[in-house]
Amino acid sequence: xxxxxxxxxxxxxxxxxxxxxxxxxxxxxxxxxxxxxxxxxxxxxxxxxxxxxxxxxxxxxxxxxxxxxxxxxxxxxxxxxxxxxxxxxxxxxxxxxxxxxxxxxxxxxxxxxxxxxxxxxxxxxxxxxxxxxxxxxxxxxxxxxxxxxxxxxxxxxxxxxxxxxxxxxxxxx
Numbered sequence: 001x002x003x004x005x006x007x008x009x010x011x012x013x014x015x016x017x018x019x020x021x022x023x024x025x026x027x028x029x030x031x032x033x034x035x036x037x038x039x040x041x042x043x044x045x046x047x048x049x050x051x052x053x054x055x056x057x058x059x060x061x062x063x064x065x066x067x068x069x070x071x072x073x074x075x076x077x078x079x080x081x082x083x084x085x086x087x088x089x090x091x092x093x094x095x096x097x098x099x100x101x102x103x104x105x106x107x108x109x110x111x112x113x114x115x116x117x118x119x120x121x122x123x124x125x126x127x128x129x130x131x132x133x134x135x136x137x138x139x140x141x142x143x144x145x146x147x148x149x150x151x152x153x154x155x156x157x158x159x160x161x162x163x164x165x166x167x168x169x170x171x172x173x
Contacts, residue, residue, distance in 0.1 A: 034131055037151065041066065041142040042129035046100065046120035049107050054098065054120045056142070063095045063149075063168045064142040065161065068122065068133045070103040075155045076137045080113050082158030086165065087117045094144070094169055100126060102136060143168055 035042055041064075045055045056064065067083065069076035080099075087097050097117040110119055127133045130140065141150040141164055150164055 035129075035140075035148055037149070038147050040146050041140060041148050042126070044126045044129065046123060046126060048118060048120050049105070049110065054118050056098070056146075059096050059098070060146065061094070061144050063144055063165060065095075065097040065156075065165075066100065066130070066140040066142060067097060067156070068100045068102055068127075068130070068136050068138045070101060070136055071105045071109050072103060073136050077113070079137060079155050079157070080115060082161065083156075084114055084116065086158065086162055090165060090169070091117075095165060102127070102133070141165070141168065143171065 041056060043056050045053050048054050056066070065083070067079075069080075071077075083097055083099075087095070099115065099117060099119040100122045101119060102122045104121070105119065122133075130138075135153055137152075137155060139150075139152045139156045140148050141152075141161075143149045149168055152160075
């Protein structure tokens with residue numbers, strides 16, 4: 001009876017492993033895709049909702065969170081309040097967020113979500129330059145020197161972002 005129970009547990013663990021493997025594999029594979037950690041973040045020039053160009057280089061010398069998201073994406077909507085909270089707390093300390101929307105987001109959505117950081121509309125080039133973004137949310141934390149410090153596929157939780165940001169702000173590069 002005990003050995004039968006052990007076999008069942010082994011089967012359950014294997015089944016869970018097989019089920020989770022694609023997710024884990026994608027996260028590990030993501031770590032090696034271009035742009036890679038410590039590489040320069042690809043430059044972009046994208047339009048915000050008012051038609052103004054926003055460039056990554058506009059924020060040279062700051063730590064920048066580049067976040068790919070969409071208004072229809074539940075995890076994206078879940079992480080926005082934490083992003084906004086951190087943006088408000090650190091925007092005068094050398095930090096900004098650039099939200100890159102992969103859909104046609106409306107100004108009312110931005111207002112309803114309380115987003116005060118720059119939001120721009122993605123184009124094919126930025127999607128391609130940042131590793132052919134296919135899953136959202138996807139985020140890149142860029143250091144003061146323009147190099148990618150961290151890449152996150154999936155939700156970037158508030159506590160993790162805050163910790164990563166505080167470390168990045170201490171670092172002069």
